[in-house]
Amino acid sequence: REVIEMYAKAIHGAAKDVARKLAESLGLSGDFFESWVCQFRINKYNFTPETVGSSGVQIHTDSGFLTILQDDENVGGLEVMNPSGVYVAVDPVPGTLLINLGDLAKAWSNGRFRNVQHRVQCKEATIRISIASFLLASNEEVEAPPELVDSEHPRLYVPFTYEDYRKLRLTTKLQAGEALELKRIKS
Ligand SMILES: O=C(O)CCC(=O)C(=O)O
Ligand SMILES: [Fe+2]
Numbered sequence: 211r212e213v214i215e216m217y218a219k220a221i222h223g224a225a226k227d228v229a230r231k232l233a234e235s236l237g238l239s240g241d242f243f244e245s246w247v248c249q250f251r252i253n254k255y256n257f258t259p260e261t262v263g264s265s266g267v268q269i270h271t272d273s274g275f276l277t278i279l280q281d282d283e284n285v286g287g288l289e290v291m292n293p294s295g296v297y298v299a300v301d302p303v304p305g306t307l308l309i310n311l312g313d314l315a316k317a318w319s320n321g322r323f324r325n326v327q328h329r330v331q332c333k334e335a336t337i338r339i340s341i342a343s344f345l346l347a348s349n350e351e352v353e354a355p356p357e358l359v360d361s362e363h364p365r366l367y368v369p370f371t372y373e374d375y376r377k378l379r380l381t382t383k384l385q386a387g388e389a390l391e392l393k394r395i396k397s
Contacts, residue, residue: 218343222248225278225345228309232276236322238357245348246275255330255338257285266330266338271387272312273379274344274372279308285338291327300328313375313390314347317367320354325387347372367393 229243255266266287281288283304289297290310300308315323330338353369370393379389 218248218250221250221278221343222345224307225276225343228278229275229345232311232315232319232323236319236358238355240355242318242355243275243345245350247346247348249274249344249346251342251344253330253338253340253342255287255332257332257335257338259335261332262335264332266332268385269327269329270385271325271327272310272342272344273314273376274312274346275314275318276345277310277312278343278345279310280341280343281308282338282340285334285336287330287333287338288340289329289331293324297329312344313387314352314372316387317370317390317393318352318354320358320363321366322358325390327386349373364397365395368395 225248226243226246229246233240233242253267257266269291279288281300281302283302286299286301288300288302288308290300292298310326310328311323313325316325349371351369351371352375353367354365359365367390375389375393378392379385382389382392384392
């Protein structure tokens with residue numbers, strides 16, 4: 211329990227650091243993510259000879275701002291979709307963490323960041339374990355800061371809370387980023 215608490219605290223801090231640096235890369239400074247929360251999921255895949263070649267996790271985007279993934283060091287299978295729509299395998303690199311951006315990053319950045327689609331394929335009949343830590347918003351509404359909105363970059367999405375958005379993804383079963391388009395401001 212102590213180890214998990216330490217891990218959680220460190221990852222939460224790292225997630226907020228990375229988010230702040232991403233904001234800085236857009237020329238913004240400020241405490242945008244200070245109150246944002248982190249959620250963890252330990253994924254265990256019981257891959258068998260029958261599941262080889264099939265999907266362990268279907269194609270999806272993560273709903274939060276960013277995900278820090280501690281992937282299984284021995285068992286590959288993660289694939290991300292590149293901008294041309296081609297799956298690219300992300301082979302495990304021991305001792306590293308992987309970061310990918312989710313739907314909130316696209317909304318918050320007014321479309322500048324991309325919510326990357328990914329899936330997990332079963333490559334071999336073995337147990338695969340990964341730890342995904344998601345940086346999610348606080349209770350407040352997520353909206354692009356005014357600096358990212360101008361006449362050339364009109365506001366793309368209505369402000370929404372993460373809770374509201376999570377429910378939308380669940381009820382519509384749109385897991386690959388399409389739910390965000392339901393929040394798009396019609397022009
Ligand atoms: O297990 C993995 O490598 C990825 C898991 C994942 O995409 C997720 O938990 O959202
Ligand atoms: Fe994911």
